[in-house]
Amino acid sequence: MEQESIPMEVVNAHAAGVDVGSRSHWVAVGQQPEEVREFGVYNQDLFAMAQWLGEKKVKTVAMESTGTYWQNLYAVLIAKGFQVVLCNGKFTKNIKGKKTDVKDCQWIQKLHTLGLLNSSFLPDEAxxxxxxxxxxxxxxxxxxxxxxxxxxxxLRLLNLRLDVVVNDICGLTGLSIIRAICQGESNPQKLASLRHGNCRKSEHELALALQSNGRADYLFALQQELETYDYLQEKVLQCDVKIGEQLEKIIGNDPNKNQHQLPPKIYKRINKNSPKDIDLNLKSYQMFEGVDLLAIEGMSYSTVLSLMSEVGLAGIRKFGNAKQFASWLRLAPNNKVSGGKVLSSKVPKGSNRLKIALRNAANAIGNLKDSTPLRDFFQRISFRKGRVSAISATARKLAVIIWNLLIKGATYINPAGYLFLDQKRKLGMVKRIRKQIDKFGLTNEELGFNSL
Known part of the structure; x- marks a missing residue:
């Protein structure tokens, strides 16, 4: 009996497949043995590969995103004018028989020729x-x-229980005391006198916790760790400078971005790990061309910075709708249906830094004391499915809100009128002052308003 075959349409007629490796790259421009070649990983080898592909009249190339080995090859092929499809390795695994580098690159070439490979998301160069x-x-x-x-x-081995009396040993009080200890100071009263005014514990309580056992070996190790900490903080400040320069480069060269201005948000708390000397409130407003993402409750400066660096405005525009954006973040359920029944609806595995940032923002929303639409949504999901599911669901809702704000240019309006901490303090202070004025029956003359 003659075996039947089902023909498939060729989508990419001049296609090549590359099996990326750490020491060599295997390239296939067809399914015959003579149409497969091996190239090295040096720069001259990558240019030789591009020249060979040009001689074979290849127009599009597919490769796996293997570690970081693909990046230099990708840059060379893009510079030479090839259309490069960078695909996830899990879409090219299903190959029968013994696995070899030659079969891998031929399998990638066949899948790409038939149009069965989708390109992964990549941000722009800036x-x-x-x-x-x-x-x-x-x-x-x-x-x-x-x-x-x-x-x-x-510190604990030295019997200096600084962690008991301060919330953060690397805060203002903690670092001042640690530096004094490393410089040889052992008097508990003198160490306690370095207490910052924001510290809740008194000097007496600090002195009780700062009585050392005097071990020289532990003191030496503490000095070494303090030097390492200071060195890392210096490197972080250098990164802050580079981040600021790159933001200026992105925003300054685009008149659609740098024309937007926004007053500072004095009520937004700035974490000590946030970049120094960078107004992320203004930079994010300019980066996203007049969309204020920090108006969303739960959004912090670190969350906005993750969004700017991981995706950017041009990257978000590559997603056709909010569902695609949430699915790429691994925040949307992966429904598996068979026979009309949902077999599984779990969220796919995998996390990127933006997903983690949005989950942290969702967790902060869940900790809000005041009622807001997002906080109420979090509480409803948490009551039915638990806090972990509520964090994922709220993070997905944040991703949908962000996509709609950036793509449609809408303004985020909270119908509940959420107030930040400093705004609530100011409002409460005004109410108390008015109450005192009404209680004592004070007039404008007594308050001195007429003289102003």
Missing amino acids: TEQLRTYCRHRSNLLHQAASTSKKMQKY
Whole structure:
């Protein structure tokens, strides 16, 4: 019996497939053995590959996003005028038989020829540079946090229970006391006198917790960790300078961005790990061309910076709708239906830095004491499915809100009239003053208003 075959339409007639490796790249322009070649990873090898692909009249190239090995090859091929499709490796795994580099590149070439591969999301070059600075800064902050834990450990071994009397040993009070300890000061009263005015504990309580056992080895290790912490903080400040320069480069060259102005939000808390000397309130307003994302409750400066560096405005415009944006963030359920029944609706695995930032913002919304639409939504989901599901659902809703604001140019309006902490304090102070005026029956003359 003659075997039947189902023909498939060729979508990309002049296509090539690349199996990216750490030491060599295998390239296929067809399914015959003579149509496969191996190239090295040096710069001259990448240009030789581009020249060979040009001789074979290849117009589009598909490759897997393997680690970071694809980036230099991707840049060379783009510069040479090829259309490059960077795909996720999980879409090219289903190949029968023994797995080899030759079969891999031929399989990628076949899938790309038939139009079965979709390109992964990539930001523009300016956003990618900003992302590099922000990610490196985040890594430095993680290292500094690890160093602070080690300092806390050696303080505890020295019987200096600074962690009991202060909330943050790397705050103003904590660092002042640690520096004095590393310089040889051991008198508890003198150490306690370095207390900052914001510290809730008294000098007497601090002195009780700062009686050391005098171990020289632990003191030496504490000094080393303090030097490491100071070194990392210096590197973080250098990253802040680069981030500020890159933001100026992106915004300053675009008249549609730098024309927008926005007054500062004095009621927004600035975390100590936020970039220094950068007005992220204004920069984000200009970056997103007049959309104030910080007006959304729960959004912090770090969340907005993650959005600017991981995606950017041009990147968000690549998503056709809010559902695609939420799905790319791995915040939308992956419904698996068979026989008319939903077998699974779990959120797909995988996290990027923007997803983590939005989940942190959702968690902050869940901690709000005042009633807002987002906070009420969080509470309803938390009551039915638990806090973890509520964080994911609220993060997805934030992603949908952000997409609609940036693409449609709408303004975020909270119908509940949410007030930030300093605004509520000011409003409460006005109410108390008016109450006192009415209680004592004070007039404008007694208050001195007529003389103004």
